[in-house]
Amino acid sequence: xxxxxxxxxxxxxxxxxxxxAQHRVTLWGRNADQVGVMQxxxxxxxxxxxxxxxxxLQLSCDLPAALVGAxxxxxxxxxxxLRETLMLLASGPQPFAVVWLCKGFExxxxxxxxxxxxxxxxxxxxxxxxxxxxxAQEVARGLPTALTLASEDEAxxxxxxxxxxxxxxxxxxxxxxxxxxxxxAVKNVLAIAAGICDGMGLGYNARAALITRGLVEIARxxxxxxxxxxxxxxxx
Numbered sequence: 001x002x003x004x005x006x007x008x009x010x011x012x013x014x015x016x017x018x019x020x021a022q023h024r025v026t027l028w029g030r031n032a033d034q035v036g037v038m039q040x041x042x043x044x045x046x047x048x049x050x051x052x053x054x055x056x057l058q059l060s061c062d063l064p065a066a067l068v069g070a071x072x073x074x075x076x077x078x079x080x081x082l083r084e085t086l087m088l089l090a091s092g093p094q095p096f097a098v099v100w101l102c103k104g105f106e107x108x109x110x111x112x113x114x115x116x117x118x119x120x121x122x123x124x125x126x127x128x129x130x131x132x133x134x135x136a137q138e139v140a141r142g143l144p145t146a147l148t149l150a151s152e153d154e155a156x157x158x159x160x161x162x163x164x165x166x167x168x169x170x171x172x173x174x175x176x177x178x179x180x181x182x183x184x185a186v187k188n189v190l191a192i193a194a195g196i197c198d199g200m201g202l203g204y205n206a207r208a209a210l211i212t213r214g215l216v217e218i219a220r221x222x223x224x225x226x227x228x229x230x231x232x233x234x235x236x
Contacts, residue, residue, distance in 0.1 A: 026060055042055070067096070099149070127153075178227035180227075
């Protein structure tokens with residue numbers, strides 16, 4: 001499959017490295033100087049300085065060229081840049097299959113990423129979210145990772161999950177984009193709270209209570225917003 005990853009930060013670079021073992025991957029970055037250094041040194045010094053880029057991973061700072069022939073676009077941009085990126089793609093001459101990696105709520109609107117996509121993209125664009133517990137460094141190194149690919153289009157979710165799946169990356173398909181979006185956005189709040197709990201020296205009992213009750217509250221919020229409880233307890 002021809003895959004273009006838009007965004008050469010840590011997560012975009014890591015996933016591009018990981019997927020290049022099985023697919024033809026182009027990694028696009030907006031900073032021409034950064035991309036030039038990456039092409040020359042075969043390393044992303046800003047984000048993953050200890051991991052070499054595979055020789056067959058293509059690098060580009062020319063977005064129109066990077067989109068040519070792409071069968072799947074993976075958007076490794078923050079929520080704050082998602083709407084602008086989707087609007088740019090929507091203004092193009094052809095629809096794409098799009099998967100975003102970002103988590104959170106859009107400032108000003110409070111929208112989750114799938115709501116932003118629905119607000120911007122024409123119906124001809126297949127779309128979904130790839131989310132789950134993952135550190136860029138470990139994904140880039142090929143350590144075992146499990147994620148969820150969620151889309152309201154079940155066939156797209158299953159086909160894309162299968163395409164991305166390989167020995168070190170297990171991808172589960174789901175149609176619960178709300179649950180995956182809420183889980184991805186809110187779980188990091190709980191992680192920060194757990195870190196504060198440790199920093200204050202409140203002990204394991206307090207941390208266990210915080211995590212246990214926090215997961216219950218996340219599930220309640222997700223269900224209230226239209227998600228499924230089992231999604232919030234899974235790889236969202």
